[in-house]
Amino acid sequence: MRLRHLLSVATAGVLLAGGLAACGQDGASADGKLPVVAAFYPLQFVAQRIGGDAVQVTNLTAPGAEPHDLELSPKQLMQIAEAKVVLYLKGFQPEVDKAIDAQAKDKAIDVLTLVPTLTATGEEASETPELQGKDPHVWLDPTRLSTIAATVAAKFTAADPAHQAQFADNAAKLAADLAELDMEFATGLKTCQRKEIFTSHAAFGYLADRYHLTQIALTGLDPEQEPTAQSLADIAAEAKKYGATTIFSETLVSPKISETIAKEVGAKTAVLDPLEGLPTGSTGDYLSVMRQNLTALQSALGCS
Missing domain, CATH: 3.40.50.1980 (Nitrogenase molybdenum iron protein domain)
Structure with missing residues (x-):
């Protein structure tokens, strides 16, 4: 896996020069949308709800795939490099962590840092040392996901100020939906x-x-x-x-x-x-x- 990852990074570097031409100098994609990468589904959901038609969201984990097993292709590495915002959960998908450390530290949001976390104990903690004993599944609490969404909206606004009103409106609607879900539970x-x-x-x-x-x-x-x-x-x-x-x-x-x-x-x-x-x-x-x-x-x- 180590060799495959290094080769992928090298290939992505070759492709990157041509691929970046598809983005404008302001970081927008060819169709004018803010390019966003989400590491797995719950982060894709938040990005799409907040960004609406002003963003282009790429989910690195395909439907039906187990996110823990993700291995990135050269195309996906290039998408991470080109994105203006990357949403991920550090320690949950090691290949994503490596790619972000290499080329996306300044534009990535580790959602686990945005909310109070629970501590895994005993054997659970030792299974995923990358998480340093933290339970990663924060999205299953709607109130925590709402907190994450607010930070994502702020990050989108910083990257694309022209759509600030749209992001704020969408974030408010998502917060209301999550509050309703929380009440139902x-x-x-x-x-x-x-x-x-x-x-x-x-x-x-x-x-x-x-x-x-x-x-x-x-x-x-x-x-x-x-x-x-x-x-x-x-x-x-x-x-x-x-x-x-x-x-x-x-x-x-x-x-x-x-x-x-x-x-x-x-x-x-x-x-x-x-x-x-x-x-x-x-x-x-x-x-x-x-x-x-x-x-x-x-x-x-x-x-x-």
Whole structure:
């Protein structure tokens, strides 16, 4: 991987001279739009909602792909170099971190620095040393995502002052949508028979913290981690203890482990989407998928 990355950087450097000609001297793309790069889906959602038709947003992570596994192509490296704003989460996608360190430090926003973070503990913390023990999944708390969006709007305005009013108006509308979503979650999860959610990996710490739930994860922060037989037995015991009716799986990760635990404890499986990316062909967005998550949680927890 190291050699492939170095070759990609070298190739991008050759392409860059020609590629930059597609941007005007003011940094706008050929069609006059502000070029923005988002590392993965939730950041793309924020960028598109705030920028509207004044920005051209490139998502580095394709629909249906697991963002942790991202390897950048020479074209993507060039897109990062050409962008006026780059949105990423440091430590979440190491290849993106390398590219930003090489050519985009002055225009990149690490969204993890914009909001209070939760600390991963035990094995979860050791799985992703690049995150220095922090849980990266901040976008699953709508209030934190709203804070991130406000900074993105300010960054867009600094890069393209002519569209300040448009960015401010779009940011206000997004803030209102996220506040409404937050209220729906708070109300919908206020009175439930259970508070424990059994998830396929530890992606829902911020959601659980915001709405007074307890996350019990089959694996840690890395969705591809293989749990030990003992950890599976421990989780099955907890599921029986709390009377869990549902073990959650995800859209971009194999449901086999969740299905194994569900069968062991006599529960069903359902999808709880961490929104790290949208499935290929999806017509939903952050708001609609979060509302699907709320419905799934209400069913699993016996909420009235």
